[in-house]
Amino acid sequence: MSILKLLNKNYLTFFCFFLILLNSNSFSNEPVDIWKIESTQENDGNFEEIETKKKNNQTNSIYETITNGNNSQVVFEDKDLDSNEIEIVGLYDPEENDLTIDMWSNSNGEDIFRIFNKLKKIELSNDSKEILNILFLTNSYFPEKNITKDEFIKMKSEWLIKNGSLNLIERYLTKNSDVSKNSYLLKFYLNEHLVNSEIKKSCEIFSKIDRDFEDDYLSKFNIYCLINGNKKDEAQLQFDLKKELGLEDKFFEKKFNYLMGYENETEKKISDKTILDFHLSHVTDPNFKFDPDEKTKKHIWRYLSNFNLLENIEDVDLENIDKIITIEKATHDGNYQYKELFELYKRFQFGINQLLTVNQSYKLLPDVKSRALLYQGILITTEVEKKLELTKILNDIFIKEGIENVFKEELTEILKDIDEEDVPPNFTAFYKQNVQKKEINLTKIKINNKIIHQSKLLNYFINDKKYKNIENDLNSVLSKAKKNKKYYVSTKDIILIESLKSDGFQVKKNLQSFYSDDSPNMPDDIQEFINNEDISLVLLRLAEIIGQDDIENIGSETLYFIISALNQLNIDRLRNNILLKVLPLKV
Secondary structure, eight states: HHHHHHHHHHHHHHHHHHHHHHHHHHGSSSSSSOOOOOOOOOOOOOOOTTOOOOOOOOTHHHHHHHHHTTTTOOOOOSTTOOOOOOOEEEEEEGGGGTTTTTTTTOOOOHHHHHHHHHHHOOOOOOOHHHHHHHHHBOOOHHHHHHHOHHHHHHHHHHHHHOOHHHHHHHHHHHHTTTTTTHHHHHHHHHHHOOOOOHHHHHHHGGGGGBBBOHHHHHHHHHHHHHTTTTTTHHHHHHHHHHHHTOOOHHHHHHHHHHTTSSSSSSOOOOSSHHHHHHHHHHTTTOOOOOOOOTTTTTHHHHHHHTTTSSSEEEEEEEEHEEEEEEHHHHHHTTSOOHHHHHHHHOOOOOOOOHHHHHHHGGGGGGGHHHHHHHHHHHHOOOOHHHHHHOOOHHHHHHHHHHHHHHHHHHHHHHHTSSOOGOOOOGGGGHHHHOOOOOOOOOOOEEEEETTTGGGGGGGTTTTGOOTHHHHHHHHHHHHHHOOOTTTTOOOOHHHHHHHHTTTOOOOHHHHHTTTTTOOOOOOHHHHHHTTTTHHHHHHHHHHHTTTTGGGGOOHHHHHHHHHHHHTTOOOOOHHHHHHHHHHSOOO
């Protein structure tokens, strides 16, 4: 067997040198590589500090509405016809979003970094994220002032990692398939799917991208995927090639030999240096067992949870307080189901007197037992005020300990069983702040011609249709409103009127005095960006202003200058989608 292996490797080594020689002759015919990134931030695929936020609440999404067309193609053009260097990076064509290919060209890197660093600190709403998705993922030239191409691409990667879905990252990687520019992003994508027990999904990306990469971690991941996909000959070829190019990793080599069938056993050493190493430790050991603790990295906890490798909560020794504290923290991070932890709390046994005097007895117990006693007290208490008192105490304790996520969903369930009318005044604020009422899904727009911003004029903004009679409708609606002596022209009315005027529709002279067309209170820096046609910085600032708020909750005056900014820059599709979120009455 060993002789066959040696002969096989010698043959493959010769074949590898032949391929290298062949490739070296073809490099002179290759197009210029625009992505020459040598980022000092690259690592070996260890992303324990980065957590993907998978929020799939995309109802009425501006981003979905604008970018779901089938004609989304990456367009490459030369900014300078005398240069062979391609200066475009992105995912969507500018025309799809009423943007321009040079929207970053006038931007100062100092301003970009300043605003982007602020955005990174904010828990952005979906509306803010959608604006930034459009901005960062539209094909464009690179900004050139006080920012390098490497820094700009890394910024896009950071945005996608923090706020993009894995599906969106996959689309970006596939469209921009040269791995040398996106190795940081690709490692994150691979690791996230592996942590989520989606090995097939991790490996599929290699068939969609250029695999001529030098990064050792990506090479090892690709080799593992080839073995996992039963392509062992190709895996052997890739492994030998990497060895000839200097790969030295004894841990990976031992796992490789075992998975290839060259060795019947492999050492039981567990490595958590990278998530790939940890996975290889797992899949090469039929009796794999790993007991995490407080020092265990978050992505290892997630891996154990998703591969069902965590200790069964029913088997936890109640006397092992340190273990329970670790489970509480793991529950806070989402690695144990919160219901499992509360089932564990139920297993604690307390005396009748402790259960009758919970609000005092919990103070005399160690932390874990005090939380368990409070929870059991909440369950057995029927008096509303006392139940709310114990619930608030337990909630405050979780917050103080920094593990508030443990109680969020259970808190909501407890409060939902209490009728709001039965809540005493001293607990009203606590109740309203934490109970989550079922939201009504508003989908249909109701036309109300008695109110300008809810009138049939909205039809113009739906599906971006330019009706021939829109100008007549505009003047007709204004005329009827003017005849109503009690009608008050609101800021939202003015927003709609000014948007139509921005698109070229005229208001009759006799109606122009009916409403005030005072300019919105535009921030000076945004107006300056608009005057300089600095589209990217305008959108960055608008996303910052919206911040963590839903666009529907933005004040009318703020909304006015947001729409005015989009009108001045003729970014009509984004404007229209915002208008349809905030103006109509929905049923």
